Amino acid sequence: MTEFVEIRESAPLTFTQRWNTYLAIVLAVGVMVLGITLRDSNLNATVTLENLESGVRAQVPANWLQDTRGEDYLFRVRDPNAVPFKTTLQVSVLTVGPDATPDLVLNLLTMQRSSRFATYHEISRSDAMLRDDPAKRMVYAYTEFERNPALQSLPMVIEGVDLVVLQGTQAVVVTYREEQSAFDDHLYRFESLLRTLEIF
Amino acid sequence: MSFEPILLAPEEELEEIYPYRRVWRTSWIEVSLLLIAVLAIYSLTTIVAIIPADSREPLVKAGVASLPLALWLAISYRGERRALQPRPGLLGVMVLGILVANGVAIPLEERVFVPERWLPAAGFFGRVLGYAFTIGFAAEFLKYAVLRYAVWPHRFHRRLDAMAYALAVSIGFATALNFRVALVTDATVLATALRVASTTFSHLAVGLIVAYFLVELNIGRPPIFWISAGLLLAALLSGLYYGFRGIAIVSGLSVEGTGSAPIRGLALAFGFVAVMFASIAFIVQSADARTEALAGGRQTL
Numbered sequence: 001m002t003e004f005v006e007i008r009e010s011a012p013l014t015f016t017q018r019w020n021t022y023l024a025i026v027l028a029v030g031v032m033v034l035g036i037t038l039r040d041s042n043l044n045a046t047v048t049l050e051n052l053e054s055g056v057r058a059q060v061p062a063n064w065l066q067d068t069r070g071e072d073y074l075f076r077v078r079d080p081n082a083v084p085f086k087t088t089l090q091v092s093v094l095t096v097g098p099d100a101t102p103d104l105v106l107n108l109l110t111m112q113r114s115s116r117f118a119t120y121h122e123i124s125r126s127d128a129m130l131r132d133d134p135a136k137r138m139v140y141a142y143t144e145f146e147r148n149p150a151l152q153s154l155p156m157v158i159e160g161v162d163l164v165v166l167q168g169t170q171a172v173v174v175t176y177r178e179e180q181s182a183f184d185d186h187l188y189r190f191e192s193l194l195r196t197l198e199i200f
Numbered sequence: 201m202s203f204e205p206i207l208l209a210p211e212e213e214l215e216e217i218y219p220y221r222r223v224w225r226t227s228w229i230e231v232s233l234l235l236i237a238v239l240a241i242y243s244l245t246t247i248v249a250i251i252p253a254d255s256r257e258p259l260v261k262a263g264v265a266s267l268p269l270a271l272w273l274a275i276s277y278r279g280e281r282r283a284l285q286p287r288p289g290l291l292g293v294m295v296l297g298i299l300v301a302n303g304v305a306i307p308l309e310e311r312v313f314v315p316e317r318w319l320p321a322a323g324f325f326g327r328v329l330g331y332a333f334t335i336g337f338a339a340e341f342l343k344y345a346v347l348r349y350a351v352w353p354h355r356f357h358r359r360l361d362a363m364a365y366a367l368a369v370s371i372g373f374a375t376a377l378n379f380r381v382a383l384v385t386d387a388t389v390l391a392t393a394l395r396v397a398s399t400t401f402s403h404l405a406v407g408l409i410v411a412y413f414l415v416e417l418n419i420g421r422p423p424i425f426w427i428s429a430g431l432l433l434a435a436l437l438s439g440l441y442y443g444f445r446g447i448a449i450v451s452g453l454s455v456e457g458t459g460s461a462p463i464r465g466l467a468l469a470f471g472f473v474a475v476m477f478a479s480i481a482f483i484v485q486s487a488d489a490r491t492e493a494l495a496g497g498r499q500t501l
Binding site: 021 | 417425
């Protein structure tokens, strides 16, 4: 009867084998860094959107759906891959009187939205700066219902933030809206938009 | 007076007993049976309509996800146990494949690389390179790490040993990904079946490359960047597969509408694993013949 006996070789690795192992680990670290760089360059790639008539220019995420033909905004971009709510960034301009303040503009927005959005309510309001201009920031939330009855989904809680800055007789409103659980994760999009926003 | 010729029976040649499991034969059977099972699910859903097209029964999906592992256990692993000289530690390597996929690859994909947020929007070359240098490389490096630190070099006596262990770790790796698709996503039974076949076939196919490079490091005298080259090649191939799969399953725009052609994705996955099995089998056979010739075992033309 043949009996097979396993012999575990304990011979040390050769120079080539050792260096192959080291280089594989170095390569793994290098490719990991390259992969993250590729991800970042794709995720954070931006394109310029501008409205010369209103004098507003900003960098918005590339590959997002752009809409420049809305009635109540200059431009709006939405993430087509976001689920369940399409992450939204929006810039709009309102004509205001000489005595207007950012607070008054936010009050006006609150009144308009209370009738448009279900369970709309303001969460907080704080002072902010946009470059050197004083601004006002408001966080709010509302619920949104899926319009397609076939999907039979529960209502979503949408969290939003507005930043209002006055430029002469114009109030520029920068808006970010996201499903409540992902709001903080994608808030950097809004901050990036603010950093690149030019009002001229 | 006549003489009857005396007929002598030729000396019976004893057939050399092959003491190991025949890796390619069992792997072909597994791959073919998985293809048949997925085609059956496709037919029952789209042609006969016995399975509802929107069926998302978790138990059925889990059953579909476990099919590649069940086939491997029933055919390859059982065959290994019945062989005269079974390869030890095969089950352990498969389990390690599940663990590294579930513990490292899936969190990397979901929390670090998040490919679904940027890869689908990229162009063909962007998708190929993006996938290769993120998910593709991570998967191949993890499979390499399992083989390198669990069974290499003391269990890699022959080139086919490396293939057997690589297929085991790939099955484990694919199983973890399959269960994630079946239980975490909202995919239908048919979509799960197609995804399971695609994932399993691609991991089986690409996993062989690193195994070949590893066994040559044990047997031959390759350069010091040999394994790195193997890892990059494997990652690039998985990226190419991902890129072409995107093209294959999108049927294009027409006046009748738009839609996907999942059966073309299945055909591509099967074609990929078939080409890789045939190519690696040929390379292994040629390398074995060359080694034997160099050792003076037999002459080759």
